[in-house]
Amino acid sequence: MEQLTYFNSKEAANILGVNVSTIKRWTEEGKLQCVKSSGGHRKFLMHHLSGFLESNKKRAVKATIFPVDTMEDLQVSRYIMKGDFSYLHKHALELALSFERIRLFKILQGLYLAQHPLPVIYDHFVVPLLHEIGTLWEQGQISVAEEHVASQNIRDLLIRLQAITARPPAEKGTALCLTFPDELHDIGLKMADHILELKGFKVLFSGQITPALSVEHLIKTFHPQRIYLSSTVVKNVKATQKELNQLKSFANQYGFDLYGGGPGFSRLNIETVHPLVWLPDFTALSQSLTEKS
Numbered sequence: 001m002e003q004l005t006y007f008n009s010k011e012a013a014n015i016l017g018v019n020v021s022t023i024k025r026w027t028e029e030g031k032l033q034c035v036k037s038s039g040g041h042r043k044f045l046m047h048h049l050s051g052f053l054e055s056n057k058k059r060a061v062k063a064t065i066f067p068v069d070t071m072e073d074l075q076v077s078r079y080i081m082k083g084d085f086s087y088l089h090k091h092a093l094e095l096a097l098s099f100e101r102i103r104l105f106k107i108l109q110g111l112y113l114a115q116h117p118l119p120v121i122y123d124h125f126v127v128p129l130l131h132e133i134g135t136l137w138e139q140g141q142i143s144v145a146e147e148h149v150a151s152q153n154i155r156d157l158l159i160r161l162q163a164i165t166a167r168p169p170a171e172k173g174t175a176l177c178l179t180f181p182d183e184l185h186d187i188g189l190k191m192a193d194h195i196l197e198l199k200g201f202k203v204l205f206s207g208q209i210t211p212a213l214s215v216e217h218l219i220k221t222f223h224p225q226r227i228y229l230s231s232t233v234v235k236n237v238k239a240t241q242k243e244l245n246q247l248k249s250f251a252n253q254y255g256f257d258l259y260g261g262g263p264g265f266s267r268l269n270i271e272t273v274h275p276l277v278w279l280p281d282f283t284a285l286s287q288s289l290t291e292k293s
């Protein structure tokens, strides 16, 4: 079973800006959902709290979606509520480069609690942050090790967020997520994984360096209805095109749909693997899943 992160009553009270007895009352009145531990203690998943805030908009104003200890925190908290990504982006970059991952996580979690849609958080907050880190590295302003720590921290935070967000039953089918065999960039694919899971898919995440021929056994065993490919850098265009063509022939043989995302696809000929659908961002991914369902 997957490890989920729960908030206890005190933490839930802090986040919602009320005292513990109010939390108790709201759960008894059925206003606030929770689960109970074997010892009878109330435990809250993030979606219990975000669901409560969604149906109690006035409460959202009082909620401490981001812990406020200083004037700067107050500012950050306001920008989270407003969804001012340009301010948050600047602040988050400073945090990423000083490796303040817990505080960075609180911003990510705050954005989610403030009801900003996950694809919007990814497209307008996380992806620009990663791009900026890459640019600083390219310009020689940060070392390769600093770039690694900052981007690995972000990857780690995405996994933490995924562990505490709502997960509907996987009733929509199975999606296999992979990159081409010479690809090490898989953070975009992690974000796609999260969105697919939230939309009710069971996700098989193969991730980095996945040769097309090696997935045939997975396809035969798990019958994915969809395969999602992410490509950031294409080193060898000819070899990568061959991989894509191989996946297309598997798609014809085993009857799954093929989707792609990432800038690497601009170097490949996707006309020849029609009807592969190239998705420009996570908002498009989310919309494509809503349209189909």
Ligand code: B12
Binding pocket: 123, 127, 130, 131, 132, 133, 134, 135, 138, 147, 148, 151, 152, 155, 182, 183, 184, 185, 186, 187, 188, 189, 192, 228, 229, 230, 231, 232, 233, 235, 259, 260, 261, 262, 263, 279, 280, 281, 282, 285
């Ligand atoms: C983190 C990182 C790494 C990490 C990756 C760790 C990991 N587990 O992913 C490591 C250290 C391994 C790495 C290695 C390298 N990297 Co690097 N890396 C980055 C960095 C900083 C972030 C990458 C990232 O996650 N971006 C976020 C993704 C999501 O952004 P994106 O690819 O633009 O995708 C967007 C869309 O295209 C789409 N999308 C992407 N995938 C998918 C999938 C689906 C299904 C959907 C719907 C959408 C979607 O969503 C995003 C929304 O806009 C970037 C900077 C940058 N600009 O991205 C450099 C960057 C990509 N790296 C670069 C380079 C050069 C390299 C190396 C060649 C360095 C080297 N000399 O070894 C190697 C290549 C290794 C390889 N064979 O792949 C260059 C690429 C330049 C180019 N175009 O050729 C960049 C741009 C840095 C730079 N500014 O120069 N890198």
